[in-house]
Amino acid sequence: MKRRLIICADRSFPRGDAGANRILFMAKALQETGWDVFVISIGRNEEKYYDSSRGCYVYEGVKYKNIDVSSNRFFRMIQHNFLDGKNAVKMMQSLNISSDDVIMLYSSLYSFSSAVISFANSTKCKVACDIVEWHQPFQFKGGERGLRYKAYKKFFEELVPKTKNVIVISECLDRYFSSVGCHSTVIPIYVDTDNRKPWHREIDSRHLNLIYPGNPYRKDDLLSMLQAIEMLDDVEKEYVRFHLTGVSKSLLYSSVPGNERLLDVLVDRGTVLIHSWMEYDELLKLYQKIDFALLARPVNKVTEANFPSKVPELMSKGIPVITNRVGDIVQYLDDGEDAILYDEPTAEACKKAIQRAIGLANEERIGLSKKAYENAELKFNYHLCSGKLDGFFSEMR
Missing domain, CATH: 3.40.50.2000 (Glycogen Phosphorylase B;)
Structure with a gap:
């Protein structure tokens, strides 16, 4: 068995969006080569996936636990911006993270990422970021002057390179992070084709x-x-x-x-x-x-x-x-x-x-x-x- 790898993500798992799918498939791919993978994520836990013998939730063979979120919109915003990172650190502490472990961070939120990276540094375990976007000012309210873009820019240009290890979704991102001295590799989008239904197509000749x-x-x-x-x-x-x-x-x-x-x-x-x-x-x-x-x-x-x-x-x-x-x-x-x-x-x-x-x-x-x-x-x-x-x-x- 290889070392333990903790995937720490600021999104709902195991289902929710393309990010959740990416985390799931990367976890399963790593398990195939012997890594002991555990996912820490944000969202509601579904009791049907709880495995009492392991003391955690298990989905398609991947162990995970979600940090519970408030149903109140205002309090959820407070959690998202100030508490999710701290709560992720608390959960990692409960797992007795040590220098033998590896952390993979899936987030573009500065507050969440800085908390996880600081904890990784304090425990002397290695950390890598998975980067799937290169956001630009026009995508944010307020553009370059907006607080959200400034926080994202600080995350992307200052925080991520400090980890020295980056998984990227494209060659464009690979060139950038390689140029700032990072050890990087390109992992595009993957899907699970093992259990899909056989191919079938209905042709509508009218349309x-x-x-x-x-x-x-x-x-x-x-x-x-x-x-x-x-x-x-x-x-x-x-x-x-x-x-x-x-x-x-x-x-x-x-x-x-x-x-x-x-x-x-x-x-x-x-x-x-x-x-x-x-x-x-x-x-x-x-x-x-x-x-x-x-x-x-x-x-x-x-x-x-x-x-x-x-x-x-x-x-x-x-x-x-x-x-x-x-x-x-x-x-x-x-x-x-x-x-x-x-x-x-x-x-x-x-x-x-x-x-x-x-x-x-x-x-x-x-x-x-x-x-x-x-x-x-x-x-x-x-x-x-x-x-x-x-x-x-x-x-x-």
């Missing part, structure tokens, strides 16, 4: 069904996607169905400021369908008839550094993506085989990519779906990162 899941606010370019669809001719618009899932209309409005009318027009004519809330089973049924995910992204430091979790997740369900070339994700995709790629981050280029999809015969759409499903296992199965993660933590400074 080309596209999907964008989640909230595009200040990261993906929803406006270009809508403009591209609006630029199609009437026959093409009648053929296309663009499904937006998981967010309210008001949040979609905030993603296209000044262009709310465009969204309304496309919704009114039935080209865009908004599914604000869906039960998971309903979402899976919708996935069965989706031909492509549509993902237009601006070209900036945020998208160059990020690795969109939507793409591997949807590919594992047999849904190829239409996207522009930005960031590491395109290195994992093959145009015309398991994706449709385009170059310029413009509505015109996006429109032409959609027209390529419209022009495909049913057999070709089925072929791309099957290849996306197969390549998800070949390119994104979490087992692929076991050796790399093991090597990184074994060679920490």
Whole structure:
């Protein structure tokens, strides 16, 4: 058995978002090489996962315990900004952390991270940060002058490099942290393809069904996607169905400021369908008839550094993506085989990519779906990162 590794995260585990999935799959990958992994996270504990023999919660073989959170919004904000880090330290102390242990920090919050790193230094155990974003001022209220951005900048540029050990999600981030003297390794998004259902695809010959899941606010370019669809001719618009899932209309409005009318027009004519809330089973049924995910992204430091979790997740369900070339994700995709790629981050280029999809015969759409499903296992199965993660933590400074 190798040493114990504590993953300390300021988010809900084992379910909640892409971050929770990343933590789960990294933990399982490390367990395969003998690491004793324990996750400390933030959120409500579910009693059905409690293992009395181990004195902790266990999900898919991964041991964890959540720091309980207040249901009161005001007190939760106080916890988040001032207490979560201290509570994480208390939990690590209860685990009798020593210099033989390793800590992996998953957070971009300065207060949480500084508390965990200070504790790691006091116990002389090695600590590494997992960095999945390079946030920019335009993503924060107040921009460069805002307190939240200033705190994030201090975390990113001062706190993280002091650990000397960084896992990053992209080559863009790897270049930066290598340039400031860090030991770093690239671990993109991975998924679990072991227990998924066999590939199956329903073709709707009357429509080309596209999907964008989640909230595009200040990261993906929803406006270009809508403009591209609006630029199609009437026959093409009648053929296309663009499904937006998981967010309210008001949040979609905030993603296209000044262009709310465009969204309304496309919704009114039935080209865009908004599914604000869906039960998971309903979402899976919708996935069965989706031909492509549509993902237009601006070209900036945020998208160059990020690795969109939507793409591997949807590919594992047999849904190829239409996207522009930005960031590491395109290195994992093959145009015309398991994706449709385009170059310029413009509505015109996006429109032409959609027209390529419209022009495909049913057999070709089925072929791309099957290849996306197969390549998800070949390119994104979490087992692929076991050796790399093991090597990184074994060679920490």
